[in-house]
Amino acid sequence: MTALLRSLCAALALLLAATTAPAAYAAPPPLKASFKDGRTSDPAVDISRVSFEGSWYWTSEQYVRVAVPGGFRTGHRLTVWFDVDGDSTPDGHYTLRLGEVKNRKQGYLRDEQEFRLGGGWGYAGTKVRCSGDDGYAQPESSYVKRGQREIGLALDLWNCLRRSAPVSDDDSGSWRVSVEVSRGRLSDHAPGPERWSPAVAGWGPCDQGAC
Numbered sequence: 001m002t003a004l005l006r007s008l009c010a011a012l013a014l015l016l017a018a019t020t021a022p023a024a025y026a027a028p029p030p031l032k033a034s035f036k037d038g039r040t041s042d043p044a045v046d047i048s049r050v051s052f053e054g055s056w057y058w059t060s061e062q063y064v065r066v067a068v069p070g071g072f073r074t075g076h077r078l079t080v081w082f083d084v085d086g087d088s089t090p091d092g093h094y095t096l097r098l099g100e101v102k103n104r105k106q107g108y109l110r111d112e113q114e115f116r117l118g119g120g121w122g123y124a125g126t127k128v129r130c131s132g133d134d135g136y137a138q139p140e141s142s143y144v145k146r147g148q149r150e151i152g153l154a155l156d157l158w159n160c161l162r163r164s165a166p167v168s169d170d171d172s173g174s175w176r177v178s179v180e181v182s183r184g185r186l187s188d189h190a191p192g193p194e195r196w197s198p199a200v201a202g203w204g205p206c207d208q209g210a211c
């Protein structure tokens with residue numbers, strides 16, 4: 001390859017990189033965000049608030065908290081869809097199902113949790129294990145108490161989604177969520193059915209708040 005051809009290829013690659021970057025994420029997203037959801041659903045499933053947060057620089061862990069003032073109980077299903085590439089399609093979703101513990105002692109609920117790749121806005125997709133530093137949804141949702149009003153997830157999102165995490169110093173990643181809480185035929189969505197939250201960064205530049 002001639003030097004001219006090489007430089008032309010390099011220029012073309014730069015141009016492609018510039019034109020394919022998602023325009024929606026041009027400004028750096030905040031490290032954390034939260035939003036309130038309207039109180040229009042049945043109290044049994046009503047979501048009042050969702051907050052989510054990227055991790056500090058040194059780890060890869062993202063956090064989602066979902067508040068349900070009526071409390072989590074047997075039969076509840078919590079689903080969180082994730083988007084990390086800025087298109088309108090979910091890249092995967094996390095599901096937590098709450099059931100009765102056989103001996104009912106201590107007031108805790110049995111939980112079954114899984115992460116699936118793909119599946120669109122449904123509940124299908126390919127079941128995968130998240131094998132990051134801390135796995136997923138640990139430790140909080142492993143100990144869901146009957147009536148608990150908030151559930152927090154911690155997961156290595158890029159690992160769960162089988163994607164390479166952004167590597168450069170100024171590329172903090174970007175992700176957003178769509179949350180559903182259901183119980184039987186009742187359900188509530190935040191911010192709405194098949195709607196996305198604002199985007200937040202996957203990583204922050206500071207270490208435990210010290211920049």
Ligand SMILES: [Ca+2]
Binds near residue numbers: 089090
């Ligand atoms: Ca997507």
